[in-house]
Amino acid sequence: MKTVPTTPFDDQKPGTSGLRKQVTKFQQPGYLENFVQSIFDSVPELSGGTLVVGGDGRFFNDRAIQTILSMAAANGVKKALVGQAGFLSTPAASCVIRKYGAAGGFILSASHNPGGPSGDFGIKFNGQNGGPVVESVTDKIYARSLEIDAYKISDNPPVNLDTLGTHQINGMRIEIINSVTDYANLMEGLFDFDAIRNMFQSGFEICFDAMHAITGPYAKEIFVNRLGAPSESLMNAVPLPDFGGGHPDPGPTYAKDLFSKMFNGDMPDFGACSDGDGDRNIVLGKQVYVSPSDSLAILTANAHLVKAYAKGISGVARSMPTSRAADRVAEKLGVECFETPTGWKFFGNLLDAERITLCGEESAGAGSDHVREKDGLWAILMWLNIVAVSGKSVEDILHGHWQEYGRNYYSRHDYEGVEKSKAEAVMDRVAHQLDTLPGQTFKGETVLKADSFAYTDPIDGSVSKNQGMRVEFESGSRFVLRLSGTGTVGATLRLYLENYTPPTGDLHADVQTSLSSLRDIADEIANIKSILGRSEPSVIS
Ligand code: G1P
Ligand code: ZN
Numbered sequence: 001m002k003t004v005p006t007t008p009f010d011d012q013k014p015g016t017s018g019l020r021k022q023v024t025k026f027q028q029p030g031y032l033e034n035f036v037q038s039i040f041d042s043v044p045e046l047s048g049g050t051l052v053v054g055g056d057g058r059f060f061n062d063r064a065i066q067t068i069l070s071m072a073a074a075n076g077v078k079k080a081l082v083g084q085a086g087f088l089s090t091p092a093a094s095c096v097i098r099k100y101g102a103a104g105g106f107i108l109s110a111s112h113n114p115g116g117p118s119g120d121f122g123i124k125f126n127g128q129n130g131g132p133v134v135e136s137v138t139d140k141i142y143a144r145s146l147e148i149d150a151y152k153i154s155d156n157p158p159v160n161l162d163t164l165g166t167h168q169i170n171g172m173r174i175e176i177i178n179s180v181t182d183y184a185n186l187m188e189g190l191f192d193f194d195a196i197r198n199m200f201q202s203g204f205e206i207c208f209d210a211m212h213a214i215t216g217p218y219a220k221e222i223f224v225n226r227l228g229a230p231s232e233s234l235m236n237a238v239p240l241p242d243f244g245g246g247h248p249d250p251g252p253t254y255a256k257d258l259f260s261k262m263f264n265g266d267m268p269d270f271g272a273c274s275d276g277d278g279d280r281n282i283v284l285g286k287q288v289y290v291s292p293s294d295s296l297a298i299l300t301a302n303a304h305l306v307k308a309y310a311k312g313i314s315g316v317a318r319s320m321p322t323s324r325a326a327d328r329v330a331e332k333l334g335v336e337c338f339e340t341p342t343g344w345k346f347f348g349n350l351l352d353a354e355r356i357t358l359c360g361e362e363s364a365g366a367g368s369d370h371v372r373e374k375d376g377l378w379a380i381l382m383w384l385n386i387v388a389v390s391g392k393s394v395e396d397i398l399h400g401h402w403q404e405y406g407r408n409y410y411s412r413h414d415y416e417g418v419e420k421s422k423a424e425a426v427m428d429r430v431a432h433q434l435d436t437l438p439g440q441t442f443k444g445e446t447v448l449k450a451d452s453f454a455y456t457d458p459i460d461g462s463v464s465k466n467q468g469m470r471v472e473f474e475s476g477s478r479f480v481l482r483l484s485g486t487g488t489v490g491a492t493l494r495l496y497l498e499n500y501t502p503p504t505g506d507l508h509a510d511v512q513t514s515l516s517s518l519r520d521i522a523d524e525i526a527n528i529k530s531i532l533g534r535s536e537p538s539v540i541s
Pocket of ligand 2: 111112276278279280
């Protein structure tokens with residue numbers, strides 16, 4: 001064991017429990033070590049406790065795990081549970097932390113960002129509830145990272161991660177565990193696997209695209225081995241360090257083959273994909289794509305059909321920019337609905353306090369109280385379970401939902417890689433108008449209220465300010481502007497547009513057309529195009 005001198009580290013973003021950067025940064029001596037030591041120094045329970053380690057299999061995953069294990073041993077961790085081959089999806093890591101009472105876990109992933117030597121790498125730390133640690137802990141980690149002057153590491157030879165078994169380094173026990181079993185067992189306990197199996201047996205066809213990322217082995221065990229789907233139901237099911245050169249972002253741009261299968265020719269009944277680390281999902285039916293905001297609302301409305309939620313749900317939460325489709329369902333069910341800042345960590349306290357059962361974000365994440373992360377395969381199984389017991393197709397469920405609740409037309413426009421000062425200028429421009437906007441009319445829409453979203457956690461009272469600008473109109477339309485916290489190049493400005501059509505209106509209009517007037521109003525107020533010098537967003541979802 002040795003103590004290695006280092007210099008303070010100013011790359012950690014305050015308010016986050018993770019670090020996502022180019023692989024080349026992580027390869028710099030001491031870089032990963034500084035971040036990991038800042039966590040060991042800020043979370044004393046790790047010493048003498050159990051630590052979970054695993055990642056999405058991207059390039060540098062195995063190297064990072066060896067470093068973390070050597071540092072864990074030197075920092076007094078008693079036991080480390082490591083997914084075989086270094087694999088653990090984000091929700092599976094959350095499941096393992098909770099199941100084995102671990103003090104926390106390191107999850108190695110940069111979500112959907114490209115992998116490989118010239119791609120990105122990431123690391124995040126989750127606490128003992130299995131979720132991203134709360135801000136009081138991230139603040140400590142950040143403060144520590146600014147003053148750190150040494151890290152501790154043992155000089156053991158590399159551990160064989162590929163074979164199940166146990167090892168010992170510096171008095172720390174290491175168990176290489178099956179990456180899939182605990183998670184698959186959890187899913188089997190939540191859902192009616194018999195009903196889904198029968199549906200598959202009677203010819204219902206699915207297509208799941210793992211995009212050469214972590215969900216391949218999980219999908220194989222769950223869909224093929226346990227539910228009896230033919231193995232041809234899976235696409236790109238072998239995890240690769242560079243994701244086969246792809247970009248495991250669940251959506252039409254990167255899951256092109258899946259989308260084309262679901263929109264042309266002899267379509268399967270059900271399509272789905274997940275992202276790099278398995279926490280996000282997209283569900284499709286024949287020639288339909290379910291928007292994540294609608295998916296959250298539909299899962300909320302139909303949760304009672306699913307074994308684990310048959311008694312009803314206690315409440316639902318969505319991130320602020322997510323469409324308000326779920327709010328309508330909560331109102332009808334008579335359960336609480338929370339609007340939280342962007343980021344999964346804000347759901348943790350509500351889930352722990354049993355104030356909510358389900359939660360989700362517009363960025364294709366949904367989850368429940370079964371773990372403390374969003375969970376891609378969970379959401380897909382929720383859908384399959386609902387389809388199996390209702391006997392309705394994805395298309396019918398989606399359209400039936402709009403007919404009952406009306407439709408929240410919704411879209412996110414991302415301006416990526418813009419200069420930080422310009423992105424901030426857009427935000428400032430709106431900030432300066434917050435007091436004067438209410439009452440003003442733009443293209444026939446009168447502003448009802450405008451604010452900078454601040455959130456007071458109902459459980460611990462902590463306050464998070466500046467979580468995005470909201471401008472809401474009397475018609476119920478609104479737009480939201482915020483700066484991304486996850487981009488790795490320059491700044492990303494996100495514009496979220498939403499309007500509402502009641503069941504009696506046109507429920508099948510083109511989304512962008514329906515939102516175009518609101519988009520112009522947002523531009524008039526925020527001056528996005530001219531400040532950024534961009535006529536179009538980089539990505540529309
Ligand atoms: C993005 C998503 C957000 C999600 C986060 C982490 O954050 O918008 O919903 O929680 O990634 O996966 P952003 O880049 O918008 O800060
Ligand atoms: Zn992810």
